[in-house]
Amino acid sequence: MTQDPRLLRTANGTAPPTSATALRRANLSSVLRQLRDHVSRSRADIADATGLHRATVSNLVAELLERRLVREVGIEHVGAVGRPRRAVALHGAHVGALGLEINVDYISVHGRDLRGHVLVERRVSFDAVGGGPDRSLRRLGLVAQEAIEAMERAGAVPAGVAVAIPALVDVACGVVKFAPNLDWHDLPLADRLSAALGPLSVPVMVDNDANLAALAEYTSGVAAGTPHLVYLTGEVGVGGGIIVDGRLLRGADGFSGEVGHLPVDPAGARCGCGRHGCWETKVGLAALVRTAMPEQAYALPGLPVSDPEERAAEIARRLVEGDRGMLDAVAQVGRWLGLGGSIVANLFNPRVIVVGGYFATLAEWLLPHAQAELERLVVASPASQCRFAASDLGFGAASRGAASMVVNHLIDDPTTIMSSLPRPTLP
Template sequence: MDRSRADGRTGDSLSRGLSAGVPADQATVRRSNLALVLRHVSASGPCSRSAVALATGLNKTTVTSLVSELQARGLVMETGPQHAGSVGRPSVALALDGSRVGALGVEVNVDYIAAIATDLAGRVLVDRRVGFDAMGSSPERSLDELALVVEKTLADLDRLGVTPAGVTVAIPGLIDTITGTVVVAPNLGWHGVAVAERLSQAGIRPDIPIVVDNDANLAALAEYTSGSEAGTSDLVYLTGEVGVGGGVISGGRLLGGADGFAGEVGHILVDPAGEPCRCGRVGCWETKVGLAALVRMATPDRAYGMGRQVVRDPEERLAEIEQRRAEGDPRVDAAIVEVGRWLGLGASVLVNLFNPRVIVLGGYFARLADRLIPAARQELARLGMTGAAERCRFVASDLGFGAAARGAAGVVVERALSDPTAISIRHPLPSG
């Protein structure tokens, strides 16, 4: 496969920045300065060119040139005069644009495929989720459906006049991010699946970078950048799906591990005499707290794998559980308390290891947080290290089941901010 599709780079990245013949080191410096200015405008705008120069340490002439190029690429726009109370002519304010540049994040999970497309300012342009039985389908069939969702969403962006800067795919499993290959995804039954290569063969334009990463890591990034606990430098995100994954933010950085496989918390052994896990082991944490475990206890007649069933979105399963609870079915409350207890037990391990300030509950955990958290907190207090456990809070995510897809889109945005030359020039650069 073309490895540049997987790692988001292209062989002609230097030639996009400046005209042919400019030495590579100069192109590299200019690309770095473009990113520096763009990030400042993104974080601090609206701001004047003078303010950008002061904050970045670049001279005003250089900033003016860089801003002109960012405008030509459709990344920065002028918003009008900026009145700061000073005497004299008001300066012209700059702000992040990117309204015509899109970022697509896609997630494949056990029973759905989700896609979220944003512009570079993070405004959601497309948000779709389709029910799909990935657990009961072959990898080939799942990749066909994934390609279809990606193609439809890219077509939506095209109709909006938005050019995609890249696609990031979130998968619940161990990912080789260099090649875009799923090493293993136990709940999907995938082993050695070349996702990036398959999408590159599906008619997606070769100039659109394709990246594949772990769903929990991407969701954790979304929480850190735009969730209810955004900016918390030490947090753990738990996916709350059929499988349970974790993304760990430590000191403001995503913890990846030596091979990028950190965060597979769902396969921590918690009960040696417990249920078999799809990873091949017994008693993994996700067999106690995953959505399949809750469904098995609360609505055993609707358990995953019970005969041939219509594909059901997780929201539909939760709605049925809520309905049965409203009807007085005692199994529902008992199941939620049991899941909460095991949730707290596993959380105590994470608190003892990573000392987070917040554990963000995503997926179905967030939906049932008001009933899960009391039981989880009680177990955490019993088993967690004194002090660390007391200072750690459980918080429900407000990003819903779309957190991984949103985080995936955010990776595309981050890449564009880091290398503005990856975005094609839309308007002629001023002469001279």
């Protein structure tokens, strides 16, 4: 393949790759990225957008067509005269991406193909705290195997698995450093899950649940494309994913976004992290249940595992019925949500704070209180124009983001799957 001297510099200003292998990888990635971000594009459009020679783009597209990663989708006519352009679109119906989330009380699954077509999606109630890391990973492995089999029946072979978890994660090594609400420490989750999957030999990645949910929101949520946004999980605990200039903010060690552990009340309740008065002790689902439904509080012995969506639906039912105690408890959570949101807004100046999980389910009762407190406490108000918005991705945002992580990895380096993809059999 001819090297293209006009290959643009990368986004961070570094020089283009010099070896033939690295150049091929970068060029294939550039083409696929264009097709990921647009419904379809002609070869000429791709060449114009990437700075690659049209002949180079034609060669790359031909290779991707042969591997069924892209497909022809029709003719585009540009202007009144000139040659028609044949458009191509992302395909890869035979390439799968599996996203998983393991949280305090459930395991969530989202499997899709490279085009974005959903192949499997489910959530399983599971007590990950009571099960401990060993039993939890065995169950996670079984759920993953079932999902992979479902994807294969749909005609897609998973090319990667990503796991979302409410924890500090060493992403490069796939190690859970500390999961406060699970009480897991230094767990090599990627290696353990890879071993559980055995001969399937599927690459496994691990990341923080809020980071992956933020990516899902930025890609396809209510504030999709907003370059400055913060996502807040609404689970037993609270985590945050921060998008700045369209990129996930990770921090020096990859541990940014632990907003649930902002100290907001030094005299408050003890948190799973061992400290007192963390924000999640005021606004997490466990805190609301403990205040308004003490008979169903988390960690009470003998209670069955309850899906968080079911708990949120029960709270919503009581709110609709006008339960005064529940209305007061939710209003209090809303005010604490706005207080913590103002800290986040003062630090990162986002345009929108997207709330997920149970926050989204109870948005009509929570967010008016939260927005009022946010506007009262944000220093730059009203110029900051920051607002709360309820996610429409439900409790599956993190597993959806995990699947997107796999897809993005494949698009960043298509050569990881190119050699393993079969060439189509001629009739």
